[in-house]
Amino acid sequence: QEFDIAVLGATGAVGEAIVEVLEERNFPVRNLYLLASERSAGNTLRFKGKSVRVTDVEEFDWSQVQLALFSAGAETSDRWAPIAADHGVVVIDNTSRFRYEYDVPLVVPEVNPHALADYRNRNIIANPNCSTIQMLVALKPIHEAYGIERINVATYQSVSGSGKKGVDELAGQTAKLLNGLPAENKAYDKQIAFNCLPHIDEFMDNGYTKEEMKMVWETQKILGDDNIRVNPTCVRVPVFYGHAEAVHVETCQPVHVEEAISLLENAEGIEVFHGNDYPTQVGDATGKDHVMVARIREDISHPCGLNMWVVADNVRKGAATNSVQIAEKLIEEYL
Template sequence: MARKFNVAVAGATGAVGTQMVQCLEERNFPVELLRPLASERSLGKSVSFHGQEIPVEVLNENSFVGIDIALFSAGGSVSLKYGPIAAASGAVVVDNSSAFRMEPDIPLVVPEVNPDDIALYKNRGIIANPNCSTIQMVVALKPIHDAARLKRVVVSTYQAVSGTGQKAVTELAAQVRALLSGQEAEAKVYPYRIAFNVFPHIDVFLENGFTKEEMKMVNETKKIMGDDSIRVCATTARVPVFYGHSEAVNIETERKISPDDVRALLAQAPGVKVVDDPANRLYPMPLDAAGQDLTLVGRIRQDTSVENGIVLWIVADNIRKGAATNAVQIAEILAEKYL
């Protein structure tokens, strides 16, 4: 009989934590015991798992005793404090925050791209889940990199409000209702109204003029791909969409590759679905990506401004593949190969 595992989910009542629990159920992860953890604010709440209501426990230093795998989605400060505690208790941590991503001895993993790096969890008992916008991009770019070697990547993102959390989803809905009723829209989560607006500002601005989100895409892409020579430039924007990040990605490769070659490669790529028939108005959209785990790729075309250039449009559900599903996929490989 296959082994079952004791799994803790830290941040179980948040948007990503809720989805992590749902993904564990959907994918029939071999759970012996599920321990949902959250702050004291969530005391009295429960999570639904395989038809049972499991009470949420308050996260503390003893929460990880007897736990095999701990999925974290409770923010960077919580991960920094409790991640090492969970690892010391014997759990393998899969952390969704940015706390450990660029630590040289902690693996940063997208299962379709660098699954072998999972073995490095033995260094500190922690595996980092990448940024949502990075995950969907590298899933699509890895097969192209293997075939033609990426030299340069220029990406512009159009990111859904759910990337900020449930409060932003609620705020967008409230703002739309207010504006359509002829009332003023109140902005609390973001510096500006997001309804019927777009702003090129995700996370804090850094001294180099880029935002932290943009530099995450630059640095994480190189680490996941295992290639520091890839030059990456990102502009990230917030758009009034509930679920699903979209990306316009312009790549330059060392060897020439045609749009047809790219389509053929991506049609065989794990986790990717090619949606590319503009003549029939078929192209990836957040509406189609929301609620599924595949990364949709379309608008594949030759760049007319550079010799070895390809342009792509990439869309994925940021809460699922961009966060929860990726973490559960890592847990699946851990369970199958290492634990």
Template sequence: MGYRVVVVGATGNVGREMLSTLAEREFPVDEVAAVASARSTGSEIEFGDTGKMLKCKNIEHFDFTGWDIALFSAGSGPAKEYAPKAAAAGCVVIDNSSYYRMDPDVPLIVPEVNPDAIDGYKARNIIANPNCSTAQMMVALKPLHDAATIKRVIVSTYQSVSGAGKGGMDELFEQSRAIFVGDSAEPRQFTKQIAFNVIPHIDVFMDDGSTKEEWKMVVETKKILDPKIKVNATCVRVPVFVGHSESINIEFERDISAEEAMNILREAPGVMLIDKREDGGYVTPVECVGDNATFISRVRQDPTVENGLSLWCVSDNLRKGAALNAVQIAELLGRRHLKKG
């Protein structure tokens, strides 16, 4: 016997990827429901490559009673309104928005990093999925933290436009085309032109000068991995359609060589180490699209601090940064608590 699973926000980039990932990983389902806003009601979406078409249901009228798991990818507003209703109906919510991440009664989970934290889900019947950039960084840092204890992390991100949704991808495409034919490329979704440019601004600015995206990486790292780790982030939107990249500098409590770190990363769950130290011997975002791994390259000693390393981290943000991590949480929930399939 399998699960009855709801995908909320099924017509969005991440919602579609959730459906594909459920099918690809053969998650044990008896029934799948595609749920979205009123404007998508009645539209059809394919359940992965199964050939099965799902007709979208209206979130405003959907009854979560009798459903086991709801994967939410509809933003903070719908999560705030509908996730508690689903949870109260006995359906466990795995939410991809930022709304519940810092709630002390809601576990924030990366299955390769802090699986035991999922046991706290019963307090609200809600589990939070981390920010896309945080998720891939946690997969990279966890095995190194276990080996040498991380004191401090400096990270600069290079985040693709898909992190801003379909509108962000459309804007990059339309601006690129406009520039090639000599038309104007006025920004609509982003604050400045994104085509052939980079923008050091993701989400709103906060009082200390950081953006909310940068704040998320700081506080989520502390909640998921270790509250004692000091983190400083600079988050940048780049003209890449899919795939987030990160340049990560790490300071440890004890000495760890680049060779030791690479040996650890080769065996780490969810990590693919590709570091040949030659032309092309590293992974770029174009190459990670559609893959579930978090790719690590350019591992090297940082001589400017005691016990320092630097590395390059790339992952498909629609997968490990969102859909894959949510489905992995559902798999973990099933193994530890729901016991079906």
């Protein structure tokens, strides 16, 4: 069985990766429709050796497709997801727009595939935030075996998480500053080249950023447990692709490190780095579809603490790949 598919935001950092991942994983695509705003209508992208033209979403007839992958910002999803869903299209949405609605499933296929069953409520499935996805893939085996009470996490997130404007700003500022020219801040409030910013998404009334609160809300929703406490600090770093995280978990039962390592080795979607070996964003994670875990060690300050270093490609497993994996599960089990 083949499916007609629309990708909304096809010219963006994540949209382009979705098109690549659909091709690489040989997703059963009959017709592919690439949608964006009028700004890039008429441009073309390659899919399976052919060029496909980008259409202005305003002019698209949703009855032509059965599945749509959205990655064009929360406002665009707010406008178009209900319209697509009313046409019977199942929407897999990469933005934060529907993630916290109780009747919209929020899915990481390795972690809570069962939640997909509720897709019929709204015909919308939400893809979680990139930082949450990689953290939960790594923590799922630990949670199952020992129970997780609390998570302390600090993230080191690349600029591609802000879309193409983030990538352009880091490249542009780096080139200018190395040439002794002044660099403007547009995508970020402060200079991102050669710098780290503890500020991702807007600040909330409680002093946390929205990116940090996404990790709290989404962890509880995906693991189905509002008692799990999450204490995040999210930092933007001058890296183009890939997010890293220093994760410290406090479990209900004491953890044996060797056992934890073997649980992680046997879990879906994880590669374990042993001993003093560790993955980095550049070189190891970029272009990969799985989550890398390293530096797995006991917390010397806590009897039920475990530390790890978790790295993944935020555009791939953090967004495009996770969405396509949701689509794969959906067609396998439900369509």
